[in-house]
Amino acid sequence: MDSLESRKRTGLAPASLPLFGGDLVTIASFLIAGELSHGIDPVSQPLVVVETIVPFVxxxxxxxxxxxxxxxxxxxxxxAAARLAAGTWLAAANIGLLLRGSPYFEGGTTWPFPLVIIGIGIVSLVTWRVIAARVLSTG
Known part of the structure; x- marks a missing residue:
């Protein structure tokens, strides 16, 4: 494979900015849903929600x-979209969990939170990325 063809295959995708935005919305959405399920109101307690989202972002x-x-x-x-989304979230979630367990963020990583955050994150991000791949491949 010549270097020009290699650069074409590995450069940033033209849709990188919308994908990045979609990734962040997906991550924030399932984390906010989790906060709501624990009785935390994002409107009255925005800093609690932000402090939950930031380590994973x-x-x-x-x-x-x-x-x-x-x-x-x-x-x-x-x-390919599903594999990359799942692999990236596995890495990102573990980094986020390490950060949440540090003294710099509130919260923690007590059982079964890591399994829930990894599982829901994979399902959410894989779904979003597969939809994006299907839409962009037909467009």
């Missing part, structure tokens, strides 16, 4: 470029 910022989740090939097929 930091994890996504760290994991996404390492796993090349915004490369052109990231949405080449629904299967």
């Amino acid at each position: 930091i994890g996504w910022f760290v994991a996404a470029p390492l796993l090349r989740v915004y490369d052109r090939s990231a949405l080449s097929t629904p299967l």
Whole structure:
């Protein structure tokens, strides 16, 4: 494979900004849903909700470029989109859980929170990314 073809396959996808926005909305949405299920109101307790979301967004910022989740090939097929979303969330969630367990963030990582956050995150992000791959591949 020549270097020009290699650059075309590994460069940032034209849809990177909307994908990034969709990823962040997806992450924030399921975390906010979790807060609501625990009786935390995002309107009356916005800092509590932000402090829940921030460690996982930091994890996504760290994991996404390492796993090349915004490369052109990231949405080449629904299967590729699903694999990248799942792998990136596994890394991001673990970074987020480590941060939540640190003295810098409220909350914790007591059982079964890690399983719930990883499972719901994978389902949410894989669903979003597969839909994005299908829409962009038909457009």
